[in-house]
Amino acid sequence: MRLIVKRLSLGVIFALLVALVLQAKFHVVEEHRLGGGYALASSPTFSWADFQSGTFQPTLERYLEDHIGFRPALVRLRNQLAFSLFKVPRSSGILIGRHNVLFETLQAKSYGGYQLLDEARVRSRAIRLRTVQQDLAKRGVQFLFVMAPNKARFQPEDLPAAMQIAPGTPSNYSRYIKALQANAVNLLDMVPLFAAWKKTEPYPLFSRAGTHWSGYGATLAADTLLRRLEQLGSLRFPTMRTVGPPVLVQTTDSLRGNDNDLATPLNLLQQTEPIPVAYRQLAFDPPRPGQTRPPALFVGDSFLWGLSQFSPYLTSCFADDTRLWYYGMAVYLPDKAFTPTGLGCQDVDLQQQIESRQFIVLMITEHNLIKSEFGFTDRVYRLYHPYTPAENVVIEQIANKLITAETTQQPDSAWAHQAQAGYMAKIRAEAEDIYILQHRN
Template structure:
């Protein structure tokens, strides 16, 4: 009996070793690919130099590990055990909150005020944004700053206890909204709007397994945006109608768009049951007399996808030349998929792109407020307020001075002083514009 047991154990061990090897060679069992972004190690080049300096061996080991049989299954098994037993996600970009609600760390950090900008910096940036708004308005273009709600601010009750903000926490959201309202920047702040809808709408506005507004919340936000633009630009958009009750989805594999964009990268053994989410059944009418599809330019982060993936708002309510500049870098044509045109914003004629539009919208969420509108505001400001010869000479002089300095402290001090002087000049220039 003991010998038989030993043989069985030996056979089991051999199977554990050989079956993954056979699977890697012949793929006799179909395996589902892992979700998320990762890089598969290429086959390293065998050389005497690589063998001598020990660079070939670990590279080849990683190459084999990436291709071992049943690797996706084993990773899912590990992830499932970690999630089920300890409520820990095997990803540095996912935080598991109460009731298994998933969050991203970035929005949490912003909600806690960890990326807080100085009041002077916020004030300067808002003044520049207002100056850009005035310049575009003179050319018949309406600029609107749209703030999308972050999941952390929308449902803080589901954040882990260790990640709750201290009483009186000040955030960039607080400072930017206050300054924009004080300086008459055209602003659509959807944060308080979603806070009101939270207690009145019958379906979730954020999915449990996603970081963006839900399909239902995105279409409500789009309706609100259209009404706001009608008031701002004096236009009437083609009608959008809801037909019948929404389609309610409970299975995770039936979710659409970004509604499970944190759930899929968990790579679990079984798909998690989703909180029932709703998708409105929408009909987009053709333009009637007095209605128009204005040309628009959207510049923003990934919350912009919701305005085209869950309903063709960008595609049907705006002109065909409407574009989405994702992070002010890649040019996307509105579509039901991520339609990257291959163009880069930096290669376009900025003046032509702006002045051919009726609306320009900056759409971003709280944790991207630190990103300076992805450089867009500064680009437009300098388009209409190019550097003078004096400004360029001052920049060249600063560059020469910094080239001769050896310490980071000296260079930082020079940059801070230069920035302060230019902010003061911008303030004076702005105040002069206000009196015209």
């Protein structure tokens, strides 16, 4: 009996191995690709030199692991067990909260005061924003700073217990809002608006499995943004109408846009069904007499997607040459597909781009406040207020002091930090912040 069991076990193992090999070679069963960002290892080229040096073997091993048959199903099985049994996400940067609500780790950390900026530096950023706003206003361009909501701040009750914070904990959000208001920067803070709508709106403003505002929340935000721009620019946008009740969705495979963007990289066998989410049905009329589609430039992070993914606010309400500068790096069309133009923000004429607009909207989420407005404010500030050679010398001296201080405080990691891409740009930005606060305030 024992021999029979042993032979059966070996037979099953052999059959599984054969199935894995056949699937890898011939793709007998159609498999759905794994979600999220990853790159499969390419097939290595054999050479005796690589084999003898031992570099070929690990490359081959990685290739075989990435291309084994039924790999997507096996990965999803592993991930499902970790999720269901231990509430552990097998994807970096994601937290599983109460009621299986998903959060982006960085957003939760920023809510708790992670990477807290010095108040003086935030004050310097606000001064620069005020100056840029004034410079643009002189040229007939209205500037608006939009603070998009942070899901962790919106529903902290669903955060994991370890991420709960005490009321009044300092954060970059609270410091930025205080500084922007003190410097009279045009501000649309969506955070208190979403907190108020949370108590009155019948549908979720964030989906259970998304890190951005939901389709329903995005349209409320867009409505509010248009009204604020009308006030700033003394104009009227084309009419937007509701043409029916919201479409209710209760299954994961029916979610739209980025309402499932955190669940997708988890790669589970069975997705957690969402709390019923809603999608408004809207219609946009052509401009009537007294209405206009102004040219605009939107600079910001991925919360910009919601302004075009769920309803055509940007293409219907703004001029055809309106553009999105994603993280201040790449230029996109404001359509539903978020189509890249192939241009980088450094490739275009900055002065022409900003002075040909009626509105410039800078939209940032709390966890991206450490990025100095994606460098956009700095570029515009330097355009109208270039540093003299003498000022650049002083700024370089400040930058060198910052590097020396970091090297002294963290001698083991300082050189590694300096080797990172963008480190010197970061130090330069900090040095400029200090210089402006001390000499140009």
